[in-house]
């Protein structure tokens with residue numbers, strides 16, 4: 007049997023559409039200047055689902071920065087399943103006996119007119135409440151994901167029990183070619199990094215409108231997972247760190263679950279240019295006088311089909327994403343690692359952490375890489391194209407060719423699915439996530455030593471065959487969706503996060519948990535295991551993180 011899974015959040019059975027509160031007559035009503043939203047109420051949580059926050063990015067607005075809504079929409083029933091933005095790529099892997107993932111083959115209702123957001127709040131909230139706000143950014147490799155996959159009911163319920171109530175906002179942003187088409191023509195047109203701009207416009211929507219729901223626009227925490235976590239980093243780094251709108255900061259804190267700095271080549275670099283050319287060719291726009299105008303003129307299906315001729319997640323070159331944020335000199339002036347080193351990012355307190363085995367899931371596909379030479383060639387061809395083969399070899403050789411050193415970590419010779427599996431899993435998890443986390447903390451604490459940061463390592467799925475504590479396994483834990491399973495990590499992480507959201511310090515107002523020291527205080531990680539919370543040193547694979555930092559920008563993606 008073939009198990010088809012989608013990377014990141016949708017790896018898990020996370021279709022909440024069916025469990026979202028049902029449309030109800032006489033639901034809660036919130037009046038905004040441009041729209042009146044009628045929501046629904048269930049389990050002591052009120053939900054307003056699918057509120058448009060931008061003009062539909064269709065027709066001549068396709069591949070253009072999002073535009074605020076400038077008309078009145080009247081009254082809308084904010085109770086349905088909002089369209090996801092067009093999704094690209096899925097990962098087809100062999101079914102592994104005993105591995106508790108899937109079935110993940112979901113076809114989300116999706117379409118180009120997708121720029122909506124969801125608001126959920128405790129039913130006790132009203133427009134006088136001034137509650138802190140969580141602004142959630144979903145993951146999915148900048149190719150997948152949607153607000154319809156996330157329901158904050160349990161997290162909100164927890165917050166009420168703890169006396170740390172908050173308001174939850176999650177916004178759709180454009181993905182794949184719709185949100186991140188690269189290339190020099192796109193750059194000149196001022197239309198790069200559109201997905202990040204969608205997130206930004208949604209944050210501006212929060213600043214303008216959240217008070218009407220009972221939220222305090224001066225107490226916003228941005229939080230994301232995987233590509234959503236990288237998006238949080240990008241929101242901190244956009245416009246060289248100027249996060250103000252109408253003179254006020256759009257957010258005051260950040261939580262990054264699995265994703266930080268992402269050293270990247272510019273939007274008009276050769277590999278990005280090749281992506282643009284491929285889309286143009288596949289769309290039949292190669293002979294057009296203005297290829298970008300041509301891409302805007304073709305119908306949705308033709309554009310979608312052209313966009314998805316590029317390799318998606320399920321392919322051999324999985325880690326080298328065709329579509330991703332890239333420096334454009336304008337919105338994202340430079341690569342996030344460079345901006346952080348220069349102190350050109352929003353200097354807000356943040357939490358950042360990783361799953362212990364970030365790379366296992368994405369390494370299930372390269373089953374034919376069985377020797378060190380093949381691994382070096384593969385890494386050089388698909389990932390580190392700017393580095394010399396020797397640089398790549400030196401990096402790879404920091405990882406012993408010994409299953410006992412690989413990921414899932416701490417499992418001896420077990421779980422080595424194919425000859426280089428555990429080594430590839432260690433390297434890809436480190437390159438995309440774990441070591442970028444440590445380097446971010448190092449760069450940030452060098453330029454802003456007095457801005458608090460905290461870091462964690464999640465190990466609660468230690469012992470899961472093949473995968474360990476795999477990428478995206480945190481979603482059901484932090485959203486509290488596991489019923490009786492993993493109660494300790496869920497309550498620990500929710501307590502720390504909700505305190506951070508309310509007090510900007512995870513240690514304030516938590517009971518029965520160890521003190522979580524700031525990362526600068528001895529470089530300690532909070533180890534969220536299944537049974538205990540202990541501090542461990544942030545020193546694993548230090549030679550590799552130092553090498554990546556020292557060799558920048560050769561290891562840009």
Ligand SMILES: *[C@@H]1O[C@H](CO)[C@@H](O)[C@H](O)[C@H]1NC(C)=O
Pocket residue numbers: 049159160163164167
């Ligand atoms: C809310 O939390 C309380 C206390 O933990 C629990 O009894 C109740 O079942 C929860 N309700 C929902 C909808 O999660």
Ligand SMILES: *[C@@H]1O[C@H](CO)[C@@H](O)[C@H](O)[C@H]1NC(C)=O
Pocket residue numbers: 010098111112
């Ligand atoms: C996913 O599900 C759809 C609808 O059930 C089915 O047609 C398709 O073949 C499935 N894809 C894979 C890769 O299993």
Ligand SMILES: *[C@@H]1O[C@H](CO)[C@@H](O)[C@H](O)[C@H]1NC(C)=O
Pocket residue numbers: 305307308
């Ligand atoms: C989209 O355009 C293509 C090429 O012009 C055409 O074959 C197809 O029928 C169109 N599809 C729709 C839904 O209009």
Ligand SMILES: *[C@@H]1O[C@H](CO)[C@@H](O)[C@H](O)[C@H]1NC(C)=O
Pocket residue numbers: 322374375380
């Ligand atoms: C592994 O398979 C991919 C995809 O089929 C192929 O492109 C690649 O050349 C193969 N690599 C090796 C080392 O055989």
Ligand SMILES: *[C@@H]1O[C@H](CO)[C@@H](O)[C@H](O)[C@H]1NC(C)=O
Pocket residue numbers: 465533534535537538540542
């Ligand atoms: C995390 O904590 C668990 C439980 O105390 C422990 O067994 C494990 O070794 C720790 N993990 C790491 C990576 O140190």
